[in-house]
Amino acid sequence: MCGIIGHAKTEGVIDQVVFQKMVETLKHRGPDGEGVFISADGKRALGHRRLSFLDLSSSGKQPMSNSDSTVWISFNGEIYNYLELREELRFDYQFVTESDTEVILAAYQKWGIDFISRLNGMFAIALLDEKQNKLHLIRDRFGIKPLYYGINDKELVFASELKAILASKSFPRELNKSAVADYFVYRYIPSPKTIWEGINKIPPANYITVDLKDLSQKTVCYWELSTSNEKLELD
Numbered sequence: 001m002c003g004i005i006g007h008a009k010t011e012g013v014i015d016q017v018v019f020q021k022m023v024e025t026l027k028h029r030g031p032d033g034e035g036v037f038i039s040a041d042g043k044r045a046l047g048h049r050r051l052s053f054l055d056l057s058s059s060g061k062q063p064m065s066n067s068d069s070t071v072w073i074s075f076n077g078e079i080y081n082y083l084e085l086r087e088e089l090r091f092d093y094q095f096v097t098e099s100d101t102e103v104i105l106a107a108y109q110k111w112g113i114d115f116i117s118r119l120n121g122m123f124a125i126a127l128l129d130e131k132q133n134k135l136h137l138i139r140d141r142f143g144i145k146p147l148y149y150g151i152n153d154k155e156l157v158f159a160s161e162l163k164a165i166l167a168s169k170s171f172p173r174e175l176n177k178s179a180v181a182d183y184f185v186y187r188y189i190p191s192p193k194t195i196w197e198g199i200n201k202i203p204p205a206n207y208i209t210v211d212l213k214d215l216s217q218k219t220v221c222y223w224e225l226s227t228s229n230e231k232l233e234l235d
Contacts, residue, residue, distance in 0.1 A: 003029035003049035004074040005159040013042030022167045023047040037063040046074045060099035070131045075101050077123030077145045116222050135210045141223050143204030150199040171198045
């Protein structure tokens with residue numbers, strides 16, 4: 001279990017002291033390490049709390065970037081077929097770690113956002129593409145790994161847990177009355193709602209692409225469970 005977090009603004013710059021406090025709220029999810037990336041213009045930040053279990057060396061530290069630092073990732077989860085993907089990508093990408101995190105970077109660099117269909121695993125992924133000025137927030141097919149976000153016309157905050165978003169002070173602690181009603185009916189809160197107004201969770205098998213120029217967003221369902229009697233396929 002790791003923790004991921006990020007903040008993006010269209011006006012002003014990230015308050016790094018506040019962002020560090022946001023990252024600290026996820027300390028229990030990743031006791032083995034912490035990392036923060038702030039963009040050169042100060043308008044975008046990624047954070048990570050790490051639980052080491054694949055690449056136990058410091059080379060697996062996140063946020064991690066590709067070789068020219070144009071794509072950054074903060075990732076929580078495990079990619080079960082990362083060794084097969086690494087073998088397929090080894091002629092196109094110079095790997096420097098043994099982690100599945102770097103395999104995701106390589107896959108995105110080769111196949112773009114369509115790389116998701118090749119992943120077998122449980123994951124919550126944030127990919128910051130500085131060339132395209134876009135942020136991709138991706139959740140696994142069955143929603144094993146949590147991923148929440150709040151967005152308005154000036155800023156976006158996302159994290160593995162709601163309290164990390166609330167720590168940004170960007171969204172009021174106002175109850176979502178519709179979500180409360182859902183809880184009493186279903187005994188849980190269906191996606192994309194959360195208990196807090198203005199904060200949503202990404203549904204399973206969905207990703208959101210955010211244009212960081214104006215924070216416009218597009219939500220895509222990349223996979224659906226087959227209801228036929230045919231053999232279940234992951235792509």
